[in-house]
Amino acid sequence: MRRHHDMGGLDAGPVEQNEHDYAPWEKRVDAILRLLSAPGRRMITVDELRRGIEELGPGAYDEMSYYERWIASVTNNLVEKGTLTVEELGRKMAEVEARWDADRAAHKNSQEERAQ
Template sequence: MTKQQIPLPARRWHDMGGDTAGPIPMDQRPDADHDFALWEKRVDALMILGSAKGFFIVDGLRRVLEDLGEEAFETMTYYERWIMAVNQNLIEGGAYTTADLAAKMADVTARGDTYGDAAAPVK
C-alpha cells in the first residue's frame, strides 16, 4: 500500500523561503549603523503598547501584513507596512474608529507642515 500524495497548497507571494533573494544592501544589514527616525521609533512603541494592552497579537499583525499584497512589500518601507498593520489591528481591536482617526489626522494637518508652522491650539 502506498501513501497517497497530498498536493501542497500553492505558495503565496510572501512565502520566499528557499528563493534566491540576491545580496543584502549594506545599509539594510542588521549590523548596519542605522539611526531610526523618530516616527519609526514611535511605530515600534505603538506596536509594543497596543500588544501589551491586548488590542492585537502577532498573528493579527501578520494577517494584515500578508493581506497588504505584493506591491506594498515592493514599494513600502518596513515601518510603513508595520504602521498600516498596527493601525488596522487597533481599529479592529476597538482602540479607536476610522472616524476618530480621520478627525485626528485633520487636526494634525491643520497644525502645518513643520512644528514652526504649527498654529497655536484654539481654546
C-alpha cells in the same frame, strides 16, 4: 500558492548591507505595538500584526517601508477591534497634517529670521 511574504528560497540579488538609524516615528510605531501587545493589555497579538502586514498585499513589500507596513497593520487591527474608528482617524490625521504644515512654516520663518 506561495504568499508574497513567504520568501525563503526565492531568487534574489546580493544582500545589500545597508542600514539606517531608526527615525523617532519608527521607534514610536514599535513602541505602540509593544504597549498594545504587552501581557496585561493584549489588545493586539504579534500574529495579528503579522496577518495585517500579509493582508496589505504583494505590493506592500515594494511600496512601503518596514514601519509603514507595521503602522498600517496596527491601525487596521485597531479599527477592526473598534478601538479606533475610521472617522476618528480621518479627523485626527487631517488635524496632524494641518499642525505639521503650520509648524513647518513657522520653523522655516524662524530659521530665516535667525539667518538675517
